[in-house]
Amino acid sequence: MNAPASFARDRLTHLDELEAESIEIMREVVAETERPVMLYSIGKDSAVMLHLARKAFFPAPPPFPLLHVDTTWKFRDMYALRDRVAAESGMALIVHRNPEAERLGINPFDHGALHTDMWKTEGLKQALDLHGFDAAFGGARRDEEKSRAKERIFSFRSASHRWDPKNQRPELWSLYNARKGPKETIRIFPLSNWTELDIWQYIYAEDISIVPLYLAAPRPTVERDGLILMVDDDRFPLRAGEVPVERSIRFRTLGCYPLTGAIESEAETLAEIIQEMLVATTSERQGRAIDRDGAASMERKKQEGYF
Amino acid sequence: MATALRDLPPADAARLEIEAFLEANQKKSLLRFITCGSVDDGKSTLIGRLLYDSKLLFDDQLATLRSDGRRLGGELDLASLVDGLAAEREQGITIDVAYRFFATARRKFIVADTPGHEQYTRNMVTGASTADLAVILIDARQGVLTQTRRHSFLCRLLGIRGLVLAVNKMDLVGWDRARFDAIVADYEAFAREAGIGDFTAIPLSGLKGDNVTGRSAAMPWYEGPSLLEHLETVDVAPRRAAEAPFRMAVQWVNRPDQDFRGYAGRIASGRVRVGDAVAILPAGTRSTVARIVTFDGDLAEAGAGRSVTLTLADHVDCSRGDLIASPDAAAEPASRLDATLVWMAEEALIPHRAYWLKIGASTVSASLSAPGAVIDVNSMAEGAAPTLRLNDIGRVAVDLDRPVPAVAYADDRRLGGFILIDKVTHETVAAGLVERVSAGAGRRVGAARSEAGEILWIGGDGTADRAACAARVAGRLKAAGRHVFLLDAEVLGGLVGDLGADEAARAEIVRRAREVALLMSRAGVDAILAVEALAQEAWPGRVIDPAQGDGEEADQWVI
Numbered sequence: 121m122n123a124p125a126s127f128a129r130d131r132l133t134h135l136d137e138l139e140a141e142s143i144e145i146m147r148e149v150v151a152e153t154e155r156p157v158m159l160y161s162i163g164k165d166s167a168v169m170l171h172l173a174r175k176a177f178f179p180a181p182p183p184f185p186l187l188h189v190d191t192t193w194k195f196r197d198m199y200a201l202r203d204r205v206a207a208e209s210g211m212a213l214i215v216h217r218n219p220e221a222e223r224l225g226i227n228p229f230d231h232g233a234l235h236t237d238m239w240k241t242e243g244l245k246q247a248l249d250l251h252g253f254d255a256a257f258g259g260a261r262r263d264e265e266k267s268r269a270k271e272r273i274f275s276f277r278s279a280s281h282r283w284d285p286k287n288q289r290p291e292l293w294s295l296y297n298a299r300k301g302p303k304e305t306i307r308i309f310p311l312s313n314w315t316e317l318d319i320w321q322y323i324y325a326e327d328i329s330i331v332p333l334y335l336a337a338p339r340p341t342v343e344r345d346g347l348i349l350m351v352d353d354d355r356f357p358l359r360a361g362e363v364p365v366e367r368s369i370r371f372r373t374l375g376c377y378p379l380t381g382a383i384e385s386e387a388e389t390l391a392e393i394i395q396e397m398l399v400a401t402t403s404e405r406q407g408r409a410i411d412r413d414g415a416a417s418m419e420r421k422k423q424e425g426y427f
Numbered sequence: 428m429a430t431a432l433r434d435l436p437p438a439d440a441a442r443l444e445i446e447a448f449l450e451a452n453q454k455k456s457l458l459r460f461i462t463c464g465s466v467d468d469g470k471s472t473l474i475g476r477l478l479y480d481s482k483l484l485f486d487d488q489l490a491t492l493r494s495d496g497r498r499l500g501g502e503l504d505l506a507s508l509v510d511g512l513a514a515e516r517e518q519g520i521t522i523d524v525a526y527r528f529f530a531t532a533r534r535k536f537i538v539a540d541t542p543g544h545e546q547y548t549r550n551m552v553t554g555a556s557t558a559d560l561a562v563i564l565i566d567a568r569q570g571v572l573t574q575t576r577r578h579s580f581l582c583r584l585l586g587i588r589g590l591v592l593a594v595n596k597m598d599l600v601g602w603d604r605a606r607f608d609a610i611v612a613d614y615e616a617f618a619r620e621a622g623i624g625d626f627t628a629i630p631l632s633g634l635k636g637d638n639v640t641g642r643s644a645a646m647p648w649y650e651g652p653s654l655l656e657h658l659e660t661v662d663v664a665p666r667r668a669a670e671a672p673f674r675m676a677v678q679w680v681n682r683p684d685q686d687f688r689g690y691a692g693r694i695a696s697g698r699v700r701v702g703d704a705v706a707i708l709p710a711g712t713r714s715t716v717a718r719i720v721t722f723d724g725d726l727a728e729a730g731a732g733r734s735v736t737l738t739l740a741d742h743v744d745c746s747r748g749d750l751i752a753s754p755d756a757a758a759e760p761a762s763r764l765d766a767t768l769v770w771m772a773e774e775a776l777i778p779h780r781a782y783w784l785k786i787g788a789s790t791v792s793a794s795l796s797a798p799g800a801v802i803d804v805n806s807m808a809e810g811a812a813p814t815l816r817l818n819d820i821g822r823v824a825v826d827l828d829r830p831v832p833a834v835a836y837a838d839d840r841r842l843g844g845f846i847l848i849d850k851v852t853h854e855t856v857a858a859g860l861v862e863r864v865s866a867g868a869g870r871r872v873g874a875a876r877s878e879a880g881e882i883l884w885i886g887g888d889g890t891a892d893r894a895a896c897a898a899r900v901a902g903r904l905k906a907a908g909r910h911v912f913l914l915d916a917e918v919l920g921g922l923v924g925d926l927g928a929d930e931a932a933r934a935e936i937v938r939r940a941r942e943v944a945l946l947m948s949r950a951g952v953d954a955i956l957a958v959e960a961l962a963q964e965a966w967p968g969r970v971i972d973p974a975q976g977d978g979e980e981a982d983q984w985v986i
């Protein structure tokens with residue numbers, strides 16, 4: 121972060137340290153791998169990751185493309201921000217949609233878990249194979265979920281994109297071992313040591329663009345299975361008797377709109393969001409329908425190649 | 428932190444307040460610490476308590492905490508908060524390093540949580556490598572144990588400055604002051620002997636929360652800070668890193684166009700200002716810092732810990748792995764290092780086999796001597812052993828295939844540590860600490876190639892193949908004006924005449940041939956070895972495989 125010269129003498133703040141560490145990680149990856157790519161999911165973590173990449177390689181644009189593994193079911197606001205941000209960064213944007221999922225019309229309303237599996241898990245593997253990427257940056261953080269606490273910053277995947285918990289390397293100092301076999305790939309998590317609060321504070325301090333859906337506004341919603349869902353477009357099949365109701369809502373995480381629960385909130389500014397977050401009583405992943413099934417589920421998904 | 432905000436109404440005044448809070452919150456510092464303890468000392472409970480009491484747990488995590496069951500006499504099972512991977516949970520142990528996060532108004536904390544079971548050295552060393560402080564847990568009923576000594580030794584080895592002796596489970600010894608004092612005296616005696624400096628001892632109960640975040644009413648006799656107070660205020664900033672000479676390893680050369688050439692890296696120590704004279708190592712070239720470039724605008728100066736991009740006033744040769752340093756700090760380029768190794772792989776160290784060594788931002792090929800000593804982590808006694816196995820710690824000499832600018836670990840934790848990588852499996856097999864840099868020793872083979880002769884090993888299976896290949900290589904070198912000497916069984920004749928024909932004899936022939944080659948190399952002669960050597964015996968120098976052709980490009984560096 122920018123600091124006046126007299127200030128620079130002082131000790132680094134926690135955000136300065138996290139920033140410097142993430143930048144160091146990204147530069148290592150670019151120096152040591154052949155075809156890196158940044159997975160860009162348009163969420164707040166991706167926004168921070170992209171911002172850090174622009175810092176790491178300035179004045180050059182980041183020397184890798186952005187990859188959006190699309191499901192066609194993201195919020196409209198997300199697509200808008202994606203296209204704007206990619207243009208600003210000077211990076212190539214690759215959008216991959218699993219052609220088979222497209223052909224079969226896989227959607228979150230009719231296909232449940234298969235939706236995530238085909239669009240996201242399979243889609244990601246396809247995209248990495250198709251373009252021959254050997255390293256992919258992801259925005260996951262260790263504080264998101266208990267089983268993530270042990271995830272390495274450099275996470276190795278077999279040729280079939282499987283994660284083997286027994287075959288991960290110790291990470292000492294900031295000396296990352298990026299050597300790998302010809303078909304192996306690496307997922308790199310430069311935000312590993314950031315918490316949700318760090319992310320928000322950094323967005324606030326650096327004035328980073330985020331999808332407006334993170335801020336509260338009146339939006340058309342229905343309540344279903346305990347989640348408040350936003351009716352983002354006319355593909356949303358209303359059940360008998362369901363009438364969209366306008367509520368002041370915001371989202372703590374963003375994914376496919378039919379799968380992402382909103383929270384009722386009046387927080388219209390970043391400062392208010394952070395305030396709400398500090399008194400929050402529900403941790404982040406609960407908004408994602410995907411994580412509801414059991415404590416060990418995330419780990420299983422990871423072994424199968426879900427990012 | 429959370430409680431302070433809970434009652435604010437969402438009005439404008441409150442908005443100003445939250446903004447002020449955020450400003451203050453952004454100035455928090457970061458402390459990385461490690462917790463060390465044996466199984467059942469109460470480590471998980473203590474970490475769970477810190478997370479729980481810093482109020483950064485959410486309701487659904489608390490719900491899991493309760494549903495995960497196992498209530499302990501009405502207490503929450505705090506330990507289950509920090510449990511990890513499913514497979515490990517089934518075994519009832521954690522078997523790696525897990526990182527946990529919590530924050531207070533003053534600091535953000537990253538806790539490296541390492542398990543306390545026997546196979547712990549590798550994990551603890553990993554966790555300790557980035558820690559500024561260590562919390563060493565002791566069960567008040569048991570006092571200072573062998574494990575306590577072991578943990579303390581490893582913390583000292585990894586250069587951790589801040590040490591907290593957390594005497595836990597004080598509730599089980601009736602909050603007894605005499606018991607606490609006796610343990611502290613015991614540890615003090617050990618610390619003196621082991622060369623461990625200051626430490627802070629705190630009596631506590633992770634389960635009941637006494638002296639964890641607040642002072643304990645049960646132990647009025649203790650007047651020091653609670654654990655959290657201590658962690659919030661302790662100064663472990665490597666003072667020396669700021670005062671130390673400027674050093675930065677170049678990670679990446681930034682060349683967006685012909686006009687800009689920037690050297691990107693993270694400052695390891697010291698400060699750099701625009702206009703400062705610098706040396707580029709290992710070449711030793713001099714230049715001046717022209718700009719300190721960042722995304723947020725140029726800086727006039729920058730200090731340790733920041734990731735920056737420097738431009739230099741002159742067009743000098745500088746690439747990834749080089750060190751940009753203040754000229755008076757110029758680290759001597761070394762091709763031989765004396766190091767302490769912590770072995771981390773199932774497969775034991777193989778002396779003289781080639782490994783990749785990553786130090787700073789350079790990766791070089793390295794071969795290791797057999798360990799000069801193996802250190803018993805329990806007694807700290809040094810003994811002899813033919814190799815290093817998983818979790819062993821030992822001293823070795825490391826030969827590098829080209830000189831790197833090395834700094835002793837004691838002087839710089841960022842640049843004095845290295846990892847070793849298996850060239851076939853790509854596993855990280857060891858962590859290394861540079862003890863001593865011997866600049867001169869390495870010249871023998873690597874440093875001054877213009878003076879020393881090259882050593883070339885001809886690989887391949889058949890004697891005929893080898894002979895033909897050796898002749899070709901000798902011819903090529905002679906044509907280039909080099910002095911060449913071919914060492915094969917025939918030439919070595921008298922020198923190995925006393926040896927038999929078994930495997931031990933063959934290895935001895937290789938050893939003698941190597942010594943002759945080293946002497947020749949020192950005399951400036953290129954030595955070509957055409958003897959029956961195993962891949963791991965072919966050092967120092969490089970191997971030429973007849974099957975691959977013997978053009979320069981096909982040469983495979985081995986040391």
Ligand SMILES: Nc1nc2c(ncn2[C@@H]2O[C@H](COP(=O)(O)OP(=O)(O)O)[C@@H](O)[C@H]2O)c(=O)[nH]1
Pocket residue numbers: 464465466467468469470471472473499506543595596597598599631632633634635
């Ligand atoms: N009485 C008492 N019991 C404790 C304390 N801390 C931990 N324990 C108990 O000691 C056992 C081991 O604790 P745990 O945190 O799992 O130890 P770990 O193996 O070091 O992580 C559990 O039964 C805890 O409830 C303490 O301060 N007082």
